[in-house]
Amino acid sequence: MAEPRGTDRDPEAVSRFVEHFAAQLVEAGLPRMPARVFAALLASDTGVMTSAELGEQLRVSPAAVSGAVRYLAQQRMVSREREPGSRRERYRVHGDQWYEALTNREAVIRRWEDALREGVTSLGEHTPAGRRLAETLAFFEFVEKEVEAMMDRWRAHREERFGCG
Amino acid sequence: MAEPRGTDRDPEAVSRFVEHFAAQLVEAGLPRMPARVFAALLASDTGVMTSAELGEQLRVSPAAVSGAVRYLAQQRMVSREREPGSRRERYRVHGDQWYEALTNREAVIRRWEDALREGVTSLGEHTPAGRRLAETLAFFEFVEKEVEAMMDRWRAHREERFGCG
DNA sequence: CCTTAACTTCACAATGTTCTGAAACGAGCG
DNA sequence: CGCTCGTTTCAGAACATTGTGAAGTTAAGG
Incomplete structure (x- = not known):
């Protein structure tokens, strides 16, 4: 059986889930781009992605990522962390934290x-x-x-x- | 003390509440016109209003009322009843029913x-x-x-x- | 039946929302 | 101290949503 592991994930399968789940979130009232960013984080192996990675997966500009992430952080659905020794920023969906946000x-x-x-x-x-x-x-x-x-x-x-x- | 009773309700006070509450519903994801119609019903004494009454209070066209009501009925937030011996339709917010809709x-x-x-x-x-x-x-x-x-x-x-x- | 009142549907205009590219900003590194 | 990479801000274009007027549909009442 071919179960994806580690780095060899099928990008198309990931993308399919991301877009489908995001669509449901949108239907429930979440703005589109935040929904897509959130779904991407949820479907990532580590639960952490950089702005560049998000932009690449979703095929959107850095500006769009920036706006979406600001929204999600305000809603407490993701947290932002600065990557030590770099000016990159990383965005994380923390297991528990986001349930709280939903009920918030x-x-x-x-x-x-x-x-x-x-x-x-x-x-x-x-x-x-x-x-x-x-x-x-x-x-x-x-x-x-x-x-x-x-x-x-x-x-x-x-x-x-x-x-x- | 002057507490509104029966027909002598202050239309401005009603309108103020309707628009304010509707605004909150909109913020939570409900489309604008359905939100306004719903708030108007909630703030009516009987919980029942006709299309004409809604149009008048909200200053919108019959078409807008029609669309809003269809939406609300689909979401089970109001029910529609035909007024016997007339071609008027009446829209009702049923006390309990709409909590169910919310949790729905x-x-x-x-x-x-x-x-x-x-x-x-x-x-x-x-x-x-x-x-x-x-x-x-x-x-x-x-x-x-x-x-x-x-x-x-x-x-x-x-x-x-x-x-x- | 024909008239007419009430609601609905539809095309379009007005209005908002959302994403992009370009420019500004700021933190780390040489 | 200035260069450079990454992020943010902003004006504007593309896109979507929403409400209107007008025509269409249905059914009550003469």
Whole structure:
């Protein structure tokens, strides 16, 4: 059986996965270039790639890589590290870190909650509309707590399944 | 104290909330017009509006309403009902139904999982990249189960808090 | 049936978004 | 201290998205 190992990976297979997975991320709302960069990192053996490598694999300009990476770093989906003794930069998708980022739609949820609270107040908390908004708000507050607990359970689950695998 | 009731709602306050909340939804990836329509429904007293009412409140053409509503219905975020004895259509945001829709990023997650499975196979499940993809896949499978349980808990919580006033 | 009200579809115009090439920047090295 | 490699910034072109007006479709009511 021909299972890719080490350096002899089929670049076409990699590219096929990268583009397909990126397309799904785009559909879910991620901008295109960040999605492609992220997928490329995820599919790399080390989880680390330089700007040049990313540009080559995706056939895009350094400028595009720069923009995508800035976006991903802001979302905490990748981290950037300077390669010692060189002016190259390396981008890394850190196993755990990025799940956290995904569930860190928290920042987004927080904003929804604020808007809803304001709505409850300005429409009146005893109007039918106000009550609907209040219930929606309660839902998000509930979810926020639950997600936190869920991530704890995931870490335990993960430890068990992959920690000593 | 002057709390809005019945028909005498301050249209400007409503509009302010609608536009603000819609903006947050847009930021989270929802297309603009669907977001506005949805926010308008959420902020209505009955949770039901006609195409004409939506067009008037949002100052947009019937065509725009039509497109937005089709989108929302596909995402299961609103339901459409024909008003008996009239050719008007009414659009409703059903209290519970739309939380389900939100967590029905499930459809999205399912597609991610498919793409990841394919990646694990084509890159080889014992390569470093393959292992990373496999772990990511495991995470989503975990989340999928957890979300289901969470929604059960929410329904209970909701019943307790809102069910009996 | 024919009229008409309501919704939908379609082509196009307006508007945004996204990537590129070129120029500016800055950190390491001679 | 200036050269050079790598990254970033920026203006603009290519591209995609979105909403409109107008024509088309469907069904209620005369």
